[in-house]
Amino acid sequence: MRKLIRSGLIMGLLLAAPAQLWAKDIAVHAGRLIDGVSKAPRSNMTILIRDDRIISVTPGFTTPVGAEVVDLSRLTVLPGLIDCHVHLSFDLFTVKLPPQLQIVKRSSYDELLTAVESGRRTLMAGFTSVRDVAGYTPAMAALKNAVKSGGITGPRMWISGTPLGPTGGHSDLSNGFDAQVSKAEWRDAVIDGPDEAVKSVRQHHKGGADVIKITISGGTTTEGDNPHAQLMSDAEIQAVVDTAHVLGMKVAAHVQARGAIGRAAALGVDTIEHGTFADAADYNEMKAKGAWFVPTPLVAKFKADVARSRPEMFSASAASKLLSIDPLLENLGRAHKAGVKIAFGTDAGVVPHGQNAQGFALLVRSGLTPMEAIQTATASAAEAIGAAEDIGTIQPGRYADLVATANDPLADITELERIKFVMKGGSVVRANIAPQP
Ligand SMILES: [Zn+2]
Known part of the structure; x- marks a missing residue:
């Protein structure tokens, strides 16, 4: 019985695998980026995500072919x-x-x-x-x-x-x-x-x-x-x-x-x-x-x-x-x-x-x-x-764990009590973002 369950699990994994391979890259457009390590924030940055990890962080709003855009261009983005x-x-x-x-x-x-x-x-x-x-x-x-x-x-x-x-x-x-x-x-x-x-x-x-x-x-x-x-x-x-x-x-x-x-x-x-x-x-x-x-x-x-x-x-x-x-x-x-x-x-x-x-x-x-x-x-x-290779910063190689605030938390630290957006491992788990005009 246990063997059957295990082979069923393996079948499930095989069936799920192609969908993973075809998952779209995600380009997060961050209006302001606090990456967890830099002393100052940066404006208008693109965080490119493949599967559950960050693969690049680059200046300007860019959209690689086939990537899905998450528009946080009016928000401040921080590490989870x-x-x-x-x-x-x-x-x-x-x-x-x-x-x-x-x-x-x-x-x-x-x-x-x-x-x-x-x-x-x-x-x-x-x-x-x-x-x-x-x-x-x-x-x-x-x-x-x-x-x-x-x-x-x-x-x-x-x-x-x-x-x-x-x-x-x-x-x-x-x-x-x-x-x-x-x-x-x-x-x-x-x-x-x-x-x-x-x-x-x-x-x-x-x-x-x-x-x-x-x-x-x-x-x-x-x-x-x-x-x-x-x-x-x-x-x-x-x-x-x-x-x-x-x-x-x-x-x-x-x-x-x-x-x-x-x-x-x-x-x-x-x-x-x-x-x-x-x-x-x-x-x-x-x-x-x-x-x-x-x-x-x-x-x-x-x-x-x-x-x-x-x-x-x-x-x-x-x-x-x-x-x-x-x-x-x-x-x-x-x-x-x-x-x-x-x-x-x-x-x-x-x-x-x-x-x-x-x-x-x-x-x-x-x-x-x-x-x-x-x-x-x-x-x-x-x-x-002891997990700095995986979490805590917005840098290539880290999990795509991101949060965003409506206003600047450096001006008002209590902004962090009103998080508008949460992404964990490339999946959006919360998004209270006002529709763009
Ligand atoms: Zn305690």
Whole structure:
């Protein structure tokens, strides 16, 4: 039976192949082009696309014989945006349950269905690639594969699967519950000692994870863990980093604690997530090691809003600390001034999916220029993920992942919150373009 299905699949592929060969090239006429790497935009450019990749980017509006034109001559065209820190399977806003109740009341099936819808909303908002840094590994791998094969509409995905951390740490989902309340997937998340770290990283690799997420310090809203302490030992972090790197995987570390941030960078962690309480010494260490900073100012803004309007969503002690984001933005500005490399992340899930682009205005508020803010979610994000050959810029060889805005996002960065056009791999997934007069 399986053989029959497989030969049926092969037949289908053979039948589909000629259509692929005959697919028309696409010439996108971009009125203004921000390509993700150049310091300044260029006007009146043609992006030529064959199948799912960009083959040339040339001045003027040209139309090679037989090519189909996509007229964006009145719009600003940018690379498809990338969010390096999302949680597609979690949604604090459409699922009307406090986080702790979500953990026990929702199954992996519920989470997967949430992830499908979150992914669709994220893509429609112009984010053609995401790095998902928490989710049941088999479910997130299934979604990544379904998107890749075209069966589900969503962004390209790099997934961590279940985050790893110590007993009682930020990713120990049993925190705060009766010890008899347990799920097998919660146990996957707990590593104590280098041996367990090595085994768990290997299991994640086998299960389809692309990146390893660890939780070195506690969080600001989870129960019983301390955001100001390094809760994983150096030996545990080193074991994760060494094993992941051998397997070609990067390591993303949730780490808020001053001192632990620099330590994580020194031990070879590739991306520092949140980095809330970093100081100058942490930034120096990150810069010296070339570690990426994925700050998540938007989640801080949403937490402040939620702490005011729905305080029951957080513990009272957490809610009182979350009210202002100004210190966080000032600290982020210091990281930028110190020359730390910044990649875009939102913590979507704790922020409404599809509103990711609101993070750009906060980056600008913290001191980045609009062009620098855009580059955090294009060329820089692609490099931080390790996918710069495929995504993040409008250059020959990259996937034809494009978005467009009606007005200039360099003049008003919030234009990115109103994306008019989205193309992923040469296919138009959204086009709200006014008809040409
Ligand atoms: Zn997160």
